[in-house]
Amino acid sequence: MLTSVETFITPGIREFSIIGLAGASVKESKNRVCAAIKNSGLELPKGRITVNLAPSDVRKEGTGFDIAIAAGLMSASGIIEAETFNNFVLIGELSLDGMVKNVAGIFSMCVFAQKNGISDVVIPEGNVNEVLCLDGLRIWPVKRLDDLTAISKREKTPLSGSLSDFCAQDGFLSVAEIKGHKTAKRAIEIAAAGKHNLLMLGAVGSGKTMLAHSIRSIMPPLEKQDVYDVTSVYSLCGLLNEEQPVIREPPFREVHTGVTKTALIGGGRPVVPGEISLSHRGVLFLDEATEIERAVIDSLRQPMDLGEVTVSRVGHIEKLPSDFMLICAMNPCRCGNLLEGPEKCTCTPKMINHTLEKISKPILDRIDIHIPVKTPGYAEIKSDAPEPAETIRKRVCAVRGLQQEKIALKGLKHHTYSRLGSEELNTVLEFERGSEGLLMRSAEYLSLSIRAYNKLKALAGTIADLNGHAKVTEGDMAEAVQYRMIDRRLFGEGGAAENAA
Ligand SMILES: [Zn+2]
Numbered sequence: 187m188l189t190s191v192e193t194f195i196t197p198g199i200r201e202f203s204i205i206g207l208a209g210a211s212v213k214e215s216k217n218r219v220c221a222a223i224k225n226s227g228l229e230l231p232k233g234r235i236t237v238n239l240a241p242s243d244v245r246k247e248g249t250g251f252d253i254a255i256a257a258g259l260m261s262a263s264g265i266i267e268a269e270t271f272n273n274f275v276l277i278g279e280l281s282l283d284g285m286v287k288n289v290a291g292i293f294s295m296c297v298f299a300q301k302n303g304i305s306d307v308v309i310p311e312g313n314v315n316e317v318l319c320l321d322g323l324r325i326w327p328v329k330r331l332d333d334l335t336a337i338s339k340r341e342k343t344p345l346s347g348s349l350s351d352f353c354a355q356d357g358f359l360s361v362a363e364i365k366g367h368k369t370a371k372r373a374i375e376i377a378a379a380g381k382h383n384l385l386m387l388g389a390v391g392s393g394k395t396m397l398a399h400s401i402r403s404i405m406p407p408l409e410k411q412d413v414y415d416v417t418s419v420y421s422l423c424g425l426l427n428e429e430q431p432v433i434r435e436p437p438f439r440e441v442h443t444g445v446t447k448t449a450l451i452g453g454g455r456p457v458v459p460g461e462i463s464l465s466h467r468g469v470l471f472l473d474e475a476t477e478i479e480r481a482v483i484d485s486l487r488q489p490m491d492l493g494e495v496t497v498s499r500v501g502h503i504e505k506l507p508s509d510f511m512l513i514c515a516m517n518p519c520r521c522g523n524l525l526e527g528p529e530k531c532t533c534t535p536k537m538i539n540h541t542l543e544k545i546s547k548p549i550l551d552r553i554d555i556h557i558p559v560k561t562p563g564y565a566e567i568k569s570d571a572p573e574p575a576e577t578i579r580k581r582v583c584a585v586r587g588l589q590q591e592k593i594a595l596k597g598l599k600h601h602t603y604s605r606l607g608s609e610e611l612n613t614v615l616e617f618e619r620g621s622e623g624l625l626m627r628s629a630e631y632l633s634l635s636i637r638a639y640n641k642l643k644a645l646a647g648t649i650a651d652l653n654g655h656a657k658v659t660e661g662d663m664a665e666a667v668q669y670r671m672i673d674r675r676l677f678g679e680g681g682a683a684e685n686a687a
Contacts, residue, residue: 366562
């Protein structure tokens with residue numbers, strides 16, 4: 187919300203009040219502004235000063251109003267010209283000696299200002315790096331309060347922002363550096379191409395974590411609007427700095443055991459975005475997922491379905507973006523060796539079931555791909571000649587483009603099949619007869635829920651795109667079914683028992 191600062195001076199004894207539902211931190215602004223004006227060698231206007239923050243029915247918090255209030259007073263006493271900051275947004279906290287201090291969340295404030303038709307922003311010099319990527323923004327950095335006078339006298343020129351000045355960061359672990367793991371690498375490519383959620387089961391040291399991280403090397407860069415959305419969240423959390431003033435690459439957030447629901451989902455007062463918002467348009471990685479409290483993981487359900495999260499805070503409700511791809515890694519059993527060979531696993535069928543049940547069925551239903559990750563053998567490592575990550579990334583980008591195009595052609599709003607509902611999938615995808623038959627038989631045999639059934643369809647669609655098939659073939663569908671590992675073998679009636687035997 188934009189707040190306008192109005193200053194009234196009426197004759198009388200010198201008095202200073204701030205009205206318009208100002209919170210405690212805003213009321214204290216009075217003392218900081220007065221001291222800063224005096225210590226900058228300037229004079230306060232004479233008379234009774236009233237500063238009104240409009241609209242007056244919304245509570246204002248934070249220290250960022252100082253500069254705007256000071257500008258109001260300075261123009262009231264004729265130090266700066268009254269018209270100077272019309273149609274400007276001014277953000278900054280003042281220290282008593284007149285210096286301007288940084289404010290958290292500058293990026294989203296500037297994006298918001300632009301959305302409301304304001305391109306001139308006065309911001310603390312220390313925050314400038316955060317907003318230099320905003321196209322078309324005129325940035326007026328201030329270091330000291332009297333810089334406002336210089337701006338008023340046109341002694342300063344604004345900096346202009348441009349996204350093209352920033353290049354993407356690299357230096358991620360490349361998928362090409364991983365030897366062996368052919369199936370897992372194929373699954374990661376499919377996941378990246380269609381934004382499918384992925385679960386990897388395997389022993390400690392089998393390579394799950396490394397594989398999860400390598401997805402960064404094949405993800406398409408963020409589109410411009412996504413760069414702004416993601417950077418806004420990071421700005422809100424104060425996570426931007428000189429090294430990383432803007433987020434160009436899809437974020438990758440790794441969450442460890444012991445994560446709390448608030449840290450994951452967001453909340454608190456003031457509202458702090460959680461990991462699900464920090465991984466918006468990127469990846470949320472839950473390593474050792476079975477060690478995370480089940481209720482905490484279950485809280486992901488709604489944000490995953492909606493692509494946003496609603497965090498309520500005293501008085502009003504705030505919506506934060508949370509369209510992330512989920513990657514989970516877990517041990518398949520207590521000893522972890524179930525998939526390394528039956529002779530290596532020391533768990534009973536009951537223990538195996540117990541481990542697997544730590545991930546609830548509703549969460550499993552939302553995961554499109556489940557794969558085993560087995561430590562590669564010497565021969566597999568030796569014979570592997572990995573493809574360059576850039577080659578894979580190109581294929582991934584091509585599929586993303588194709589899906590976006592096919593979906594837009596039908597007048598739908600999402601970008602990938604994985605976000606479409608049942609009806610929408612039927613409109614966008616075409617299935618060869620053989621693939622439809624296989625889908626029906628698998629759904630029955632694996633007792634898939636409606637959600638899992640749709641996930642399977644979307645997954646087969648992405649596989650068909652990667653394989654260059656206009657219609658989903660039986661082969662594409664067979665590959666998709668193969669990735670429903672937990673449905674096929676480990677869960678279901680007597681599944682674990684069979685497996686352990
Ligand atoms: Zn075991």
